[in-house]
Amino acid sequence: MHTAVEKLIRPHYRTLQGYVSAGMESDKSAQKIFLNANENPYTLPGLDGFNRYPEPQPKALRDAYSALYGAPADNIIMTRGADEAIAVLTKLFCEPEKDAILICPPTFGMYKVNATTMPSNTISVPLLKQGGSYALDVAGMSARIDDAKLIFICSPNNPTGTSFAADDILNIIQQSEGRAMVVLDETYIEMAEADSFASILCNHPNLIILRTLSKSYAMAGMRMGSMLCGDADLAALIRTKGLDAYPLPVASIDAALHVTSPDILPIARANIATLIAARKTMEEALKQSDEVTHVYPSDANFLLVEMKRPDDFLKACAAQNIIIRDFSSKPDTPNCIRLSIGTEAQNQAVLNILANF
Numbered sequence: 616m617h618t619a620v621e622k623l624i625r626p627h628y629r630t631l632q633g634y635v636s637a638g639m640e641s642d643k644s645a646q647k648i649f650l651n652a653n654e655n656p657y658t659l660p661g662l663d664g665f666n667r668y669p670e671p672q673p674k675a676l677r678d679a680y681s682a683l684y685g686a687p688a689d690n691i692i693m694t695r696g697a698d699e700a701i702a703v704l705t706k707l708f709c710e711p712e713k714d715a716i717l718i719c720p721p722t723f724g725m726y727k728v729n730a731t732t733m734p735s736n737t738i739s740v741p742l743l744k745q746g747g748s749y750a751l752d753v754a755g756m757s758a759r760i761d762d763a764k765l766i767f768i769c770s771p772n773n774p775t776g777t778s779f780a781a782d783d784i785l786n787i788i789q790q791s792e793g794r795a796m797v798v799l800d801e802t803y804i805e806m807a808e809a810d811s812f813a814s815i816l817c818n819h820p821n822l823i824i825l826r827t828l829s830k831s832y833a834m835a836g837m838r839m840g841s842m843l844c845g846d847a848d849l850a851a852l853i854r855t856k857g858l859d860a861y862p863l864p865v866a867s868i869d870a871a872l873h874v875t876s877p878d879i880l881p882i883a884r885a886n887i888a889t890l891i892a893a894r895k896t897m898e899e900a901l902k903q904s905d906e907v908t909h910v911y912p913s914d915a916n917f918l919l920v921e922m923k924r925p926d927d928f929l930k931a932c933a934a935q936n937i938i939i940r941d942f943s944s945k946p947d948t949p950n951c952i953r954l955s956i957g958t959e960a961q962n963q964a965v966l967n968i969l970a971n972f
């Protein structure tokens with residue numbers, strides 16, 4: 616493992632003996648009689664295959680992700696959603712009561728929640744408001760690198776939708792080498808004009824990219840995420856010491872293989888293009904309303920919208936059974952709501968409420 620990475624991992628993980636599951640020891644593709652995992656041999660009607668524990672990290676799926684994300688299979692770890700990846704990384708790098716993560720609010724709440732459960736500290740370096748959008752405070756982040764084990768950069772960012780300047784992200788990754796790990800959350804990257812950092816992953820041992828099938832590939836219910844590690848040895852360590860014994864359910868593995876197949880991928884990609892077009896249409900339409908004071912430019916499948924009367928608008932939507940996320944009570948997004956992009960009819964229903972508001 617790269618020494619710069621090794622020294623950042625919590626010390627006991629270097630020597631820890633991970634759990635060796637029956638699934639790790641046996642090749643399920645072989646025609647053998649498996650009596651090693653206390654599984655039930657009698658399958659139930661319509662539930663074939665579910666009596667067996669899943670392969671912990673199936674090679675076929677890792678190869679499919681490798682092709683999808685453009686990263687070497689050895690550098691990929693598959694998790695139950697990007698959420699599990701965040702939890703695993705926090706557990707691996709943050710010593711309770713001692714270490715800290717760095718976040719750039721307003722951003723995804725899960726980073727801080729995981730740090731708090733360790734409990735570890737959370738250092739906040741708020742985003743800078745710049746020309747109606749947001750930017751990373753590179754100077755502010757640089758000043759705190761040595762105080763943090765994990766630096767979370769979410770780009771495109773939830774809830775603002777912002778893609779941060781690639782140069783700024785790279786600057787933080789380069790400065791942090793040997794000092795902190797950078798976790799670049801690319802959960803919404805397929806909706807963005809910006810390119811994924813996966814193409815330069817292997818140049819940066821301290822970089823970990825989070826990806827998911829939840830959003831762009833319409834698989835939120837299957838909980839299929841992944842981490843792409845710049846250091847393949849770190850990926851190997853996480854696979855053997857950082858994950859649950861069987862992190863991926865059988866049905867989720869099958870569904871992910873289906874989504875990444877040549878039959879389905881073009882359909883998913885067409886849907887992504889539809890959502891991007893709809894986001895642009897919604898952004899323009901919302902800007903026309905007197906009730907809307909600002910629509911933040913978004914590279915994701917949602918819009919952060921600042922309104923004159925967010926509470927009343929949310930109530931009017933709820934009365935029509937349309938549920939929108941309220942961010943107005945959060946100090947760093949006053950008067951804002953976050954609206955996911957839906958189907959054409961769903962988006963129109965929101966615009967109709969706004970027009971009659």
Ligand SMILES: Cc1ncc(COP(=O)(O)O)c(C=O)c1O
Pocket residue numbers: 695696697698699723769772773800802826827828829835838839840
């Ligand atoms: C920025 C960000 N990261 C991670 C996640 C979690 O994604 P997953 O469904 O893969 O756990 C979300 C979900 O909303 C998110 O917005």
